[in-house]
Amino acid sequence: MTHEAVWHHVLEHIRRNITEVEYHTWFERIRPLGIRDGVLELAVPTSFALDWIRKHYAELIQEALSLLGAQAPRFELKVVPGTAVQEDIFHASAKQEAEKPKLNPKYTFENFVVGPNNSMAHAAAVAVAESPGRAYNPLFIYGGVGLGKTHLMHAVGHSVAKRFPHLKIEYVSTETFTNELINAIREDRMAEFRERYRSVDLLLVDDIQFIAGKERTQEEFFHTFNALYEAHKQIILSSDRPPKDIPTLEARLRSRFEWGLITDIQPPDLETRIAILKMNAEQRGLRISEEVLEYIARQVTSNIRELEGALMRTIAYASLNGVELTKQVAAKALSEIFAAREVAVEPEEIIRKVAERYGLRPEDLTGGGRRKEVVLPRQIAMFLVRELTRASLPEIGQLFGGRDHTTVLYAIQKIQELAESDREVQKVLRALREELA
Numbered sequence: 081m082t083h084e085a086v087w088h089h090v091l092e093h094i095r096r097n098i099t100e101v102e103y104h105t106w107f108e109r110i111r112p113l114g115i116r117d118g119v120l121e122l123a124v125p126t127s128f129a130l131d132w133i134r135k136h137y138a139e140l141i142q143e144a145l146s147l148l149g150a151q152a153p154r155f156e157l158k159v160v161p162g163t164a165v166q167e168d169i170f171h172a173s174a175k176q177e178a179e180k181p182k183l184n185p186k187y188t189f190e191n192f193v194v195g196p197n198n199s200m201a202h203a204a205a206v207a208v209a210e211s212p213g214r215a216y217n218p219l220f221i222y223g224g225v226g227l228g229k230t231h232l233m234h235a236v237g238h239s240v241a242k243r244f245p246h247l248k249i250e251y252v253s254t255e256t257f258t259n260e261l262i263n264a265i266r267e268d269r270m271a272e273f274r275e276r277y278r279s280v281d282l283l284l285v286d287d288i289q290f291i292a293g294k295e296r297t298q299e300e301f302f303h304t305f306n307a308l309y310e311a312h313k314q315i316i317l318s319s320d321r322p323p324k325d326i327p328t329l330e331a332r333l334r335s336r337f338e339w340g341l342i343t344d345i346q347p348p349d350l351e352t353r354i355a356i357l358k359m360n361a362e363q364r365g366l367r368i369s370e371e372v373l374e375y376i377a378r379q380v381t382s383n384i385r386e387l388e389g390a391l392m393r394t395i396a397y398a399s400l401n402g403v404e405l406t407k408q409v410a411a412k413a414l415s416e417i418f419a420a421r422e423v424a425v426e427p428e429e430i431i432r433k434v435a436e437r438y439g440l441r442p443e444d445l446t447g448g449g450r451r452k453e454v455v456l457p458r459q460i461a462m463f464l465v466r467e468l469t470r471a472s473l474p475e476i477g478q479l480f481g482g483r484d485h486t487t488v489l490y491a492i493q494k495i496q497e498l499a500e501s502d503r504e505v506q507k508v509l510r511a512l513r514e515e516l517a
């Protein structure tokens with residue numbers, strides 16, 4: 081099913097580069113058919129769509145394929161009327177989603193590889209899934225970016241949904257909770273908001289560290305928490321750090337977060353990383369040699385999302401270039417990502433140097449300020465962290481005050497453009513790279 085993985089990555093690239101409306105109109109209806117002799121074959125619903133896509137998006141699709149390592153990126157469009165999606169299907173499915181908990185079907189216990197790094201968190205999650213509201217309440221899972229916190233939370237959700245179909249499950253990111261709260265206040269719908277969150281049996285809240293500094297959200301969450309807790313409803317929270325390290329978290333919330341069980345997830349060891357890659361490959365119906373899996377597992381050590389990305393990239397590279405997947409091919413596929421990042425420099429050091437050059441404090445760059453004087457230096461710092469370290473886009477977002485990865489991506493693209501057109505930026509980048517080397 082390699083072509084599906086390839087198409088998935090192409091879509092991710094496209095989505096970042098066009099508007100949502102364009103994406104829904106043209107790309108959601110395309111289905112990948114396969115890869116033949118390095119050519120990606122795509123089914124489109126009508127000949128009108130075929131012409132339009134060829135005319136307007138061919139370059140973007142090719143660009144995405146070359147980012148995946150295709151040396152001669154090629155694709156072919158075919159009209160397959162069955163791929164048409166009725167206009168209102170989007171709306172119908174959106175409605176259904178709102179009612180069902182938004183759980184990723186892939187994030188189940190069966191798909192979760194247990195290793196020494198996550199066995200405690202896994203055992204706690206299983207215990208909670210078996211008797212929600214009774215085992216550990218709240219269950220607080222913390223750990224670095226891309227280590228499986230969301231996966232475990234969703235796994236509990238799936239398991240509870242299966243065992244206790246009558247229970248109401250709600251998964252929400254802290255960002256969404258905050259936005260919904262703001263909207264409810266603005267639209268005078270607070271009673272409805274409260275009812276929604278206080279009537280659930282299992283509440284899963286992701287990235288609770290983002291509640292830091294948001295007084296009103298903390299206040300509201302405090303009451304939601306109490307209502308659920310008192311009614312013996314289960315709460316699971318995830319965070320990138322333990323409660324005691326979340327700044328400006330009200331003491332009463334902190335102590336509540338500590339009432340149940342706090343458990344962490346550490347980066348996986350080599351064996352666990354290989355096992356995760358193996359499972360991923362098997363799920364896609366692919367047989368990949370141990371040697372190749374180990375090679376990939378040795379390249380990416382601290383983020384499972386990136387580990388999976390590296391596997392995908394390798395598979396895509398081999399199939400788009402029509403070659404067998406060997407260790408040498410894997411090395412080639414990954415060389416671009418890892419070669420440029422072998423300089424041993426810490427992100428904090430980069431931030432410090434960039435701040436110094438612009439006469440700012442490091443906190444100015446990592447803080448929330450949007451003054452003109454800090455925006456460009458911050459973007460430069462993000463760009464250099466990406467270039468000189470192994471930090472992923474979400475990790476960089478975290479370093480810079482919990483910004484979204486799309487903001488980081490935008491910053492990087494911006495500096496890439498300026499690095500070609502603006503002499504001042506070229507000079508600064510050259511000087512900083514020298515200082516940091």
Ligand SMILES: Nc1ncnc2c1ncn2[C@@H]1O[C@H](COP(=O)(O)OP(=O)(O)OP(=O)(O)O)[C@@H](O)[C@H]1O
Binds near residue numbers: 193227388
């Ligand atoms: N133990 C595991 N076994 C199999 N897959 C895993 C495991 N841990 C993580 N993954 C996979 O790694 C990817 C990232 O996991 P997830 O999104 O749960 O991380 P996270 O810790 O919530 O990250 P973030 O801090 O960005 O929210 C997912 O695709 C997930 O399925």
